[in-house]
Amino acid sequence: MYFITIISFVFIKHIFAQGPGAFEIREHSLTRPYPSVFSTSHSHWYLTGNTIVTDRYIRLTSDIQSKAGGLWNTIPVSYPDWEMHVQFKVHGGGTSLFGDGFVIWYVRDAKLSGPVFGYADYFNGLGIMMDTYSNRNDNYNHIYPYISAVVNNGSLHYDNGHDGADINIAGCEASFRGREIDTLVAIRYQNNHLTVSTDFDGTNTWTECFSIENIHLPTHYYFGFSAATGELSDNHDIISVHTYQLDSSEQRQKEDRTNIIPSAPLAKMGETDDNNSKPSKWSALKIFLLVFLLIIICLGGIGAFFYMKQHRYHSSRLY
Ligand SMILES: [Ca+2]
Incomplete structure (x- = not known):
């Protein structure tokens, strides 16, 4: 079994490994066997809230009501262009009622806790919301689970009651919950272009969820994950994280990108209806x-x- 696991990991890594212009950054990646120490000065990863670690997964929340947990990288990202592949699993006992999902973060402040899937509201940075439950009662024309993106400069309120619908800038329907096979999501940020792709069918091919231009994000923010349960619950597991530094233009390499304010000037907030x-x-x-x-x-x-x-x-x- 262990042997099969290792083989499958090598296979996944091989299939999705990037071209010659990209290389994996070990400090921003996390694979099995997980390090024996978390949340110490020697570790690149820090756990918050109710997160637990086993030899098979890092569980942000268990399938229990009113839990919240986080997994945070402790090394800021010094390169402007990157791609992250996350293998995860969202599952639980609920058949029609479950929630609430988890978020992949690239934010200024790591390790915080709060009401947005276990992280702080009015955050600075990017959130890829892997939302499994629609909190809205009003009309919306997509089904859940739903993946959406939020870019925040610290001024925007994420309204859980409306699934952040008024500030989401892109999204797609994404049936990732309760799958028996590996579920993966890829986030690519290059030349101010943000692309989110998924592989939920075990085909080892990426399907584009959305792609948006003119997304401005600084360097030296932190990668992290968080999840929360309320009345509804689910297991939210992170299995592996592979982060690649991508080729950057000479200009992007030279410029000081630490003080860029997160923004998406051309995106229309609230227009997150999927292509269908x-x-x-x-x-x-x-x-x-x-x-x-x-x-x-x-x-x-x-x-x-x-x-x-x-x-x-x-x-x-x-x-
Ligand atoms: Ca929701």
């Missing part, structure tokens, strides 16, 4: 305009017909 639902909105508007145009043309045609008839009647009376 966006066209339906537009097509509804298009259909309305088309019907409106047809009615105008019909009315015009009918008007012209009666005008012509009337004109002919008057004309015929002249003879």
Whole structure:
């Protein structure tokens, strides 16, 4: 069994390993067997809250109500462009009610706790929200689990009651919960371009979830993970983390990126409908305009017909 595990890890790593311009950063990665020490000055990883470690997984929360936990890297990221592959597992006893999900963070302040999936609200940085439960009662046109991105400069409130819908900048439906096979998510940040991809089918191929340009993130933030349960619960397990430094342009290497304020100037907050639902909105508007145009043309045609008839009647009376 142990042998199979090692083989599978080598396989995963081999398949997803990056090209010649990328190399794995050991300090920002975490694989089995996990280090025997966490949360010490010698460790690159720090545990918060209810997180527990076994030989098979790092469990941010167990399938128990009102738990919260975190897993935080202690070494800031000094390179501007990176890609992170996370193998995780979200599962539990609930069949229709479960929650709430977990978040992959790239933030200024590590190890904090709070109401946003166990992390602090009004955070500085990037959150990739792996949300398994919709807290909203109002209309929304995608199903959960749902992956979304939030870029925050410390001024935005993440409203759990609305799944952060008003500040999400991109998202996709993502059926990652309760899978028997490995579930993986990849986050790539290069040249201010953020791409999130998934592999939930064990095919060893990435499927793009979303890709957005003009995302500004500084260096020297921290990677981390957090999860929380409330009335609903689930096991939120991190299995492995592989982080790669990517090729950066000369300009990006030279510039001081430590003071960049996290921002997504071109992203439209709140427009996180997935690709399947966006066209339906537009097509509804298009259909309305088309019907409106047809009615105008019909009315015009009918008007012209009666005008012509009337004109002919008057004309015929002249003879
Ligand atoms: Ca939610």
